[in-house]
Amino acid sequence: MRSVFVIAGILFLLAVFGPFLAPHDPTAINIPNRLSPPGSAYLLGTDMLGRDILSRLLYGARWSLGLAFLISLIGLVVGTLIGLLAALGGKLTDWTVMRVTDTFLAFPDLVAAVVIAGLLGSGTWSLIFALSVTGWMRYARVARGIGLSLQSRGYVIQAKLAGLNNRSIARWHYLPWLLPTLTVVWTSMFARAILGISALGFLGFGVQPPMPEWGTMLLDARIHLRSTPLQMIWPGLAVVISVIVINLAGDILRDAVATERDQA
Amino acid sequence: MIKSLTGLVLRAVVVLFGTALATFTLLWNAPGDPAQAIAMARFDALLTEDVINQVREETGLNTNFWSAFMAWVGPLLTLDFGRSSVTGREVWPDLLTAIRYMIPLALGGLVIGLAISLSLAIIATNRPGGLLDRFAVAVASLGTAIPAYWLGLLLILLFAVHLAWLPAMGARTPSHVILPALTLGLGVAASLTRIIRSGILEARGQQFLPAIRRRGVSKKEISRDHIAPHAAIPVVTVFGLELAFLLEGVVMVEVIFGRPGLGTFLVAAIEARDFPQVQAVVVLTALIFVTVNLIIDVIYRVIDPRIGESNA
Numbered sequence: 001m002r003s004v005f006v007i008a009g010i011l012f013l014l015a016v017f018g019p020f021l022a023p024h025d026p027t028a029i030n031i032p033n034r035l036s037p038p039g040s041a042y043l044l045g046t047d048m049l050g051r052d053i054l055s056r057l058l059y060g061a062r063w064s065l066g067l068a069f070l071i072s073l074i075g076l077v078v079g080t081l082i083g084l085l086a087a088l089g090g091k092l093t094d095w096t097v098m099r100v101t102d103t104f105l106a107f108p109d110l111v112a113a114v115v116i117a118g119l120l121g122s123g124t125w126s127l128i129f130a131l132s133v134t135g136w137m138r139y140a141r142v143a144r145g146i147g148l149s150l151q152s153r154g155y156v157i158q159a160k161l162a163g164l165n166n167r168s169i170a171r172w173h174y175l176p177w178l179l180p181t182l183t184v185v186w187t188s189m190f191a192r193a194i195l196g197i198s199a200l201g202f203l204g205f206g207v208q209p210p211m212p213e214w215g216t217m218l219l220d221a222r223i224h225l226r227s228t229p230l231q232m233i234w235p236g237l238a239v240v241i242s243v244i245v246i247n248l249a250g251d252i253l254r255d256a257v258a259t260e261r262d263q264a
Numbered sequence: 265m266i267k268s269l270t271g272l273v274l275r276a277v278v279v280l281f282g283t284a285l286a287t288f289t290l291l292w293n294a295p296g297d298p299a300q301a302i303a304m305a306r307f308d309a310l311l312t313e314d315v316i317n318q319v320r321e322e323t324g325l326n327t328n329f330w331s332a333f334m335a336w337v338g339p340l341l342t343l344d345f346g347r348s349s350v351t352g353r354e355v356w357p358d359l360l361t362a363i364r365y366m367i368p369l370a371l372g373g374l375v376i377g378l379a380i381s382l383s384l385a386i387i388a389t390n391r392p393g394g395l396l397d398r399f400a401v402a403v404a405s406l407g408t409a410i411p412a413y414w415l416g417l418l419l420i421l422l423f424a425v426h427l428a429w430l431p432a433m434g435a436r437t438p439s440h441v442i443l444p445a446l447t448l449g450l451g452v453a454a455s456l457t458r459i460i461r462s463g464i465l466e467a468r469g470q471q472f473l474p475a476i477r478r479r480g481v482s483k484k485e486i487s488r489d490h491i492a493p494h495a496a497i498p499v500v501t502v503f504g505l506e507l508a509f510l511l512e513g514v515v516m517v518e519v520i521f522g523r524p525g526l527g528t529f530l531v532a533a534i535e536a537r538d539f540p541q542v543q544a545v546v547v548l549t550a551l552i553f554v555t556v557n558l559i560i561d562v563i564y565r566v567i568d569p570r571i572g573e574s575n576a
Contacts, residue, residue, distance in 0.1 A: 099275070099278050099279065099282065100282065102275065102278075102279050102282075103278075103279045103282030103283055103286065106279045106280075106282075106283060106550055106553050106554055106557070107283060107508075107546075107549065107550055107553060108507075108508040108509075108511045108512045108549070108553070109508070109512070110512040110515065110516075111511055111512055111515055111530070111549060114515065114530070114531070114534070115287075115290070115530070115534065115542060115546060116290060118531075118534035118535070119290060119291065119294045119534060119537075119542070120290075120294060120295065121294075121295050191409070195411050198411060198413075199411060199413060199516060202413045202516070202519075203515075203516075203519060203531060205534075215413075218413060218414065218417070221417075222417060222520075225417060225420060225421060225425065226425055229421050229425070232414075232417050232421075236410075236411070236414035236417070236418075239411060239414065240406075240409050240410050240411075240414070243408075243409035244405070244406065244409040247405060247408070247409060248405075
């Protein structure tokens with residue numbers, strides 16, 4: 001259990017400090033050295049433009065993990081606010097908000113993200129926008145659900161009778177209850193965002209070359225699958241390890257939250 | 265029952281309308297001049313203002329948002345998806361061809377996924393907490409972390425490049441569907457195994473089971489009449505989610521294997537900025553989705569009458 005957090009910590013450090021460890025410039029093109037096998041100069045070999053794969057992986061962590069962190073955080077904030085609005089805003093607001101949420105849920109997120117990112121024009125901003133727009137609904141549902149269940153609690157009713165406005169009730173009585181569960185949801189959305197970013201990158205709608213991003217690296221590697229198969233192993237492995245570690249950390253958090261709830 | 269059904273249908277209609285509106289808003293606000301993009305795609309060069317204006321008029325891009333929206337939604341009600349803005353061909357026949365290619369892949373993926381996850385879950389729950397159980401859970405969680413595009417490349421590497429058993433690219437022969445369906449199916453299996461497993465465990469923990477067991481009801485009958493139906497409820501739930509997974513998976517898998525189908529159709533349409541085609545895919549996907557979820561909601565109410573009484 002502790003080892004999961006140690007690995008998660010290492011991943012975090014790699015995302016932040018990875019570029020300092022990179023032996024080469026990740027975008028430096030070196031055609032004579034293209035597609036070279038792993039060796040002492042290039043530990044994991046080079047890609048089709050002679051760029052160092054290890055350096056691209058290390059820089060890529062910043063794109064793949066960093067952007068996923070940002071996107072899942074945007075979803076957390078927006079989704080929670082929307083969910084609280086539904087829970088506290090009265091019946092009509094609740095109905096409207098939930099139908100909007102249903103509309104967004106009525107569509108496979110990744111397909112929606114592909115359409116949005118593709119039509120807005122490829123680039124980092126449309127990637128962030130596309131994955132945030134399709135990534136807030138679960139938070140909203142959870143926040144609304146817990147919010148509604150808190151409505152009949154004695155202290156909430158008393159707070160209302162004491163004249164506290166909805167904003168304060170949300171801030172002081174709902175949020176502390178919501179946060180543990182939302183954190184668990186956040187870990188799974190973080191993992192989803194990593195997969196989403198690299199999927200869009202792989203389709204060519206995500207982070208644009210020459211920026212090293214794991215999905216885009218896989219797209220490059222796909223063309224040379226026959227000649228240098230190893231090239232596609234590394235970025236995929238990076239995605240898989242990150243997602244597993246985050247999911248495991250999420251499982252541990254979920255158990256911890258559940259135990260605490262049981263004791264309370 | 266009838267009251268809650270009307271509610272469900274009404275909800276589905278609202279959701280569909282919302283999807284159409286959201287798609288149209290997105291297209292309307294997409295950067296760049298769509299008329300110019302269409303004219304470029306259609307006529308290649310010789311772009312005079314006249315040509316662009318003509319395109320603008322043809323496609324209704326010269327009107328305001330609401331009239332353009334209504335002009336699009338109206339024919340949609342009769343399943344008229346209009347004409348491709350790039351090739352001028354009707355969208356529906358091309359879309360239908362894409363769907364015909366997609367169906368064997370999606371069905372194959374689903375069958376493989378169900379077969380693997382059911383057997384894994386049954387083996388796992390034979391002795392909960394045992395070695396096999398922990399192994400199955402670990403394999404399943406590993407599986408959910410492996411993205412389809414990587415798994416697909418690995419399978420190509422193994423079966424098409426190294427062993428040269430199966431073809432990888434295109435859709436010429438029936439055997440071309442094997443690797444894509446396997447990629448899709450493994451993903452489906454990974455996401456289903458855990459849910460089926462906990463469904464079975466929960467169904468086994470029902471409090472009346474020891475009582476009927478003591479009355480001498482056979483093990484087989486208990487499995488069939490009491491455990492399986494109960495375990496079916498989460499499976500139905502998952503089916504709705506699984507549909508999303510299948511559609512997403514289909515998009516990725518088709519692109520990886522260079523296979524024609526709904527996903528390649530969509531990606532090509534986006535790249536060509538062929539708005540009528542994109543709109544058609546989006547609306548059709550939403551329609552499939554909403555319909556399946558509607559059916560699932562109805563099935564719930566049939567399997568478990570308690571659902572739907574408390575909230576609609």
